[in-house]
Each structure stands twice: as structure tokens, then as C-alpha cells.
Amino acid sequence: MSSPQTASIPLDHAQRWRAFWVCVSVAALTILDLSKVNVALPSIESAFGAGSTQLQIVVSGYVLMFGLALVPFGRLGDQRSRKTLFLVGLTLFLAMSVVCALAPTVEILIAGRLVQGLAAGIQMPQVLGTIQQIFVGKERGQAFGLFGATIGIATAIGPTLGGLMIAVGGAQDGWRWIFWMNVPLCLIVIAGVVGLLPRTRRPTPGKLQLDPVGLTLLALTIITLMWPFLFTTGSPDDDPRRWWTLVLFVVSATAFTWWERRYAASGRSPLVPFRLFSISSFRNGTLVVTTYFTAIPAMFLLTTLFLQAGVGLEPVYAGMVSIGFAVVSAGSAWIGGNLVGRLGRPLVVGGLVIVLVSIVALAIVAYTVPADAVAYAMAGVMAIAGAGAGLVVAPNQTLTLADIPTRSGGLAGSVGQLGQRIGTAVGTAVGLSLFYSTIYRESDADHHGLEVYHDAYAYGMVAVGIFVALALLIGVIDLGARRRAQRS
Numbered sequence: 001m002s003s004p005q006t007a008s009i010p011l012d013h014a015q016r017w018r019a020f021w022v023c024v025s026v027a028a029l030t031i032l033d034l035s036k037v038n039v040a041l042p043s044i045e046s047a048f049g050a051g052s053t054q055l056q057i058v059v060s061g062y063v064l065m066f067g068l069a070l071v072p073f074g075r076l077g078d079q080r081s082r083k084t085l086f087l088v089g090l091t092l093f094l095a096m097s098v099v100c101a102l103a104p105t106v107e108i109l110i111a112g113r114l115v116q117g118l119a120a121g122i123q124m125p126q127v128l129g130t131i132q133q134i135f136v137g138k139e140r141g142q143a144f145g146l147f148g149a150t151i152g153i154a155t156a157i158g159p160t161l162g163g164l165m166i167a168v169g170g171a172q173d174g175w176r177w178i179f180w181m182n183v184p185l186c187l188i189v190i191a192g193v194v195g196l197l198p199r200t201r202r203p204t205p206g207k208l209q210l211d212p213v214g215l216t217l218l219a220l221t222i223i224t225l226m227w228p229f230l231f232t233t234g235s236p237d238d239d240p241r242r243w244w245t246l247v248l249f250v251v252s253a254t255a256f257t258w259w260e261r262r263y264a265a266s267g268r269s270p271l272v273p274f275r276l277f278s279i280s281s282f283r284n285g286t287l288v289v290t291t292y293f294t295a296i297p298a299m300f301l302l303t304t305l306f307l308q309a310g311v312g313l314e315p316v317y318a319g320m321v322s323i324g325f326a327v328v329s330a331g332s333a334w335i336g337g338n339l340v341g342r343l344g345r346p347l348v349v350g351g352l353v354i355v356l357v358s359i360v361a362l363a364i365v366a367y368t369v370p371a372d373a374v375a376y377a378m379a380g381v382m383a384i385a386g387a388g389a390g391l392v393v394a395p396n397q398t399l400t401l402a403d404i405p406t407r408s409g410g411l412a413g414s415v416g417q418l419g420q421r422i423g424t425a426v427g428t429a430v431g432l433s434l435f436y437s438t439i440y441r442e443s444d445a446d447h448h449g450l451e452v453y454h455d456a457y458a459y460g461m462v463a464v465g466i467f468v469a470l471a472l473l474i475g476v477i478d479l480g481a482r483r484r485a486q487r488s
Contacts, residue, residue: 015198016134022192023127024147026086028154029093029185030120033062034424035158036165037113038301039308039315040175043166047175048106053231057110060230060425062117067222067421069121072215074129074414075271082126086193089122090186097182128413132401138341141398145337148394149330152386155297156326159304163316211263214271217256224249226422229429236440238433276404276412284478285400288348288471290419292355292392295467297424298431299359299385302460303378305435310453311371321375324383332390340395345479347395352472354388359468363461367454392471427467435460 011019041055048054077085096119099112127147135143165181166174228242260270277283300322307318332351340347361381369377397416404412438456 011134011198016139018196019130019134019198020143020146022189022197023130024150025189025192026090026123027127027147028150029090029182029189030066030124031151031154032158032161033116033120033182034066035155035297035300036162036178037062037175039159039162039304039319040166040178042315043171043173043175044106044109047172048109050106054106054110056231058106058113060226060428061110061114062120063421063425064223064226064230065114065117066121066124067226067418067425068219069118070125070414070418070421071218071272071411072210073122074125074411074417075210077126077129078411082130083193083197083199085122085126086197087190089119089126090190090193092116092122093119094183094186094190097179097186101176101179101183124417125411125414128401128417129411132404132413138338141337141340141395142334143337144398144401145334145340145394148337148390148397149333151393152329152333152389153326156300156322156329156382156386159300159319160316160323161319163314163319167314167316211260211268211271214256214260214263217252217259218271220252221249221256222418222422224252226425229425232429232433272411272415276415279403280478280481281403282400282412284474284481285396286416286419287474288352288396288478289393289400289416290423291467291471291474292352292396292423293420294423294427294430295359295464295471296355296389296427298427298460298467299362299464301428302431302435302457302464303362303382306366306453306457307375307378310450310457311374313375317375321379322382324379325386325389328383328386329390329393332387333394334390336391336395337398340398343395345399345475345482347391348399349472349475349479351388351391351395352468352475355385355392356465356468356472358382358385358388359461359465363458363465366457366461371450423467427464430463431460434463 037059041058044050044058045055050058073085073089093116096112096116100109100116103109103112131140131143131147161181162178165177168174169177224245227245231242232238257274260272260274264270264273277286303321304315304318307313307321308315336347336351358381361384362378365374365377365381400416401412435456438459439452442452442455
């Protein structure tokens, strides 16, 4: 790996934790917008008469641009000032939140969401890179435990906040409040970055290396992979020709791999050093988190859809079902962060088992519990799932980056985040496709009312369960490899 372009500046205990809390505030802000906008789609449809594809882009466009920005800005953050990139990303995020809140047409809203996703992708690598750089040993596990707790809360509480804003602002314009709430939050976080985030590195001379050819090929690879999934809604109107972009994905991914290896062989610093994947802890941890995040956002979305469309709950109440998940996962993430140094990968495997059992339980509850009580039962199961989730995300993050040099923390963390964004796009598309295709199919058959939604939810959750089971399999394989290595 190339020599770092910056030198670390030692920080005392108080400075490290001030920097940490600023970082997790940034992460929470960006992750909230991944989940809270989902519940606003019916309101946006009502306001603009938007079609299903336009509504999909409001959500998926954010995810796509988020994913595109991660690796290049992770690389840039490793070479230059992370604090500057924090401020650039937050300022852009603030401006685009205002654009979305004031959008007179759905086209302006979509444009604002695209740039907002770019802003989120600028910030997130700096969060992970800073945490990786300023903490070591047991303290790093604690930091990633709290980071995982924050991400869990932000992911799970997003639908509740979105539903609350719609309840306050009304069915027609409540969705605008979802974006307006970003304004004070951004201003608070910007003040924290300016006033509380210390300098963590001392700039040293060096030429900025970003590999423009690699950037172009990586962008093509990400777009062609995510495109067909981002535009899968389960509607009969979905254009089947979108799947041909996967052929372009194979071509661009092959070209990107060839170019990056050639670029590295010439003595220059590639955009993605493939030698990172020769580190088993990083490779397996990245695979675990990618498959896990293919499942979890889809689980939240399917549950919210079932409760809103099938049971008839208001958005704010449907979103509240995930509060138990948020609270319990925060506590278990803190516990997991403290235990991961002693227990290692078995902690993650145990968490995945709990999540998998909870997913099966959610599907059973949907079928067996009466409509007037099903939300309460699901909230209870969600809390149990949260206990497992906290043992997955934070400990896995610690294990994934354990053997990565601190100077590459931003880039390595960006690769993991990119896996999460791709997983979110794929999992959501698969879950929604199964959910809505079941509704379209059974609505024309001898099925009625809630029965159709029972089946739709069950089919979607089968996919969610398969993805979690795959993450569990990877975790078990990694655990076995570690134990064999210890015995040899």
C-alpha cells in the first residue's frame, strides 16, 4: 500500500471521544434519510401525482448516489483533510434538504435527493476513517459498539420520525417536514464539526492520487449492478429490459479489476487495493455485513408495508413497531462492542441466529395473530431481533477493520459501506418484488383482504430469511477457518 499522505496527531481521551460523538452524529443524520423517507411515499404520490418509477427514484436515487461517492471520497479522506470533507458534505446535505422541502415538482425533488445522496456519501467514509484512526484496542471495540448502536437506532427510528412528521404536517405536505427537520440537525452537527472535531492528522506534501480511469470504471460497475434492482417494484409494468444492464456490469467489473491490478503493478496507488481482500477478517466481515444489510432494510420496509397497507395502521404507528428494535439493539451493540475483543466471531454468529429466528417469528405472527393485536406482537419480536442485531453490526465492524492499517481506514470502511448500500438496493428490490407480485397475482385469484397481505409478507420475508441465513453461513465458515488457524 502506498505511504500515507498525512501524519497522525496524538489525541487525549477527551479529544478522541469528542471527535467520536461528532462522527456518529454525522452518521445518524445520513442513515436517517435512508429510512424515514420510505413512509412518505404515499404522501409524495398524493402531492405530485407521481408514478411508481418516480417514487422509487426518490428512495433509490439517494442510495445509488450514496454508493457512488463512498470509495472515491474514502480515498480522498485518507489522503487529505477529513474535517474539510465533513463540512463540504454537511453543507451540501443541508442545501439539498431545503431544495427537497421546497420542491415544486417531483423532478426537483428527485434532483435534490440525488445530490443529497452524494453529500451523504462524502461524509460517511470520514466517520469510519476517523474512528479507525483515533481508537485502538479495547477502546476501538467500545467506539464501534456505540457506532453500531447509533446506526441501529437511526435505521429503526427513521420510519417513526417520518410518520410523526406526516402526522404533524398533514397528509398533503407532511413529507416536506421530513426534509425540513434536517435543517436544524445539520446546523447542530456543522457546529460540532467546527467547534469540537479536533485535527486528527498533520498534512504532509504529496500528490493527490485518485485514479480517474478507475473512478469511471467503478462508477459504471456500481450503476450497472444497482440499476435493475433500484427500478424493481414488483409491478407488472416493470420493464424486463433493465436486467440487461447486468451484462454491462460483468464487463465493467472485469475492466475495473484488470485496470486496478495494472495500475497497482505500475507502482501507483489504486482506487481499491485488492490486497485488502487477501486479509480474511476484512473479506469475510465485508461479506457478512453486505448480506446482512441485504436483509434488514427489507425487513423494516416489508413490515411497515404490511401494517400500513394490510392492517391499515397510520404511518406513525406502523413506524413505532420498530422502536423496540432500536432501543434493544443500542444496548446490545454496546455490550457487543465491549465483548468482541474477548469473544470474537462467535458473538456475530450468535447475533445472526437470533435475527434469523426473529424473522421466522415475524412471518408466523403475521399469519396467526389477530389484526387488532398483530402490531404489538410484531413490536415484541422486533425487540428480540434488535438484541441479535446489536451483536452483529458493531462487533462485525470491529473484526472487519481489526487488521487494516489505520491510514487506510476510510477506504476500507467505504468498501464495507458500499457493500451495505448495494445490499440494501438488492434486498429491497427482491423483497418488494415478491411482496407486490404476490398482491397482483392473488388479487385476481380467490384471495381477499388481509389474506393477500399475509401471503405477500410471508414471501418477502422468505427472501429476508435466506439473506440472513447466507450471512450466518459466511460467519460460520469464517469462525471455522479461525479455529483451524489457531490449532495449526
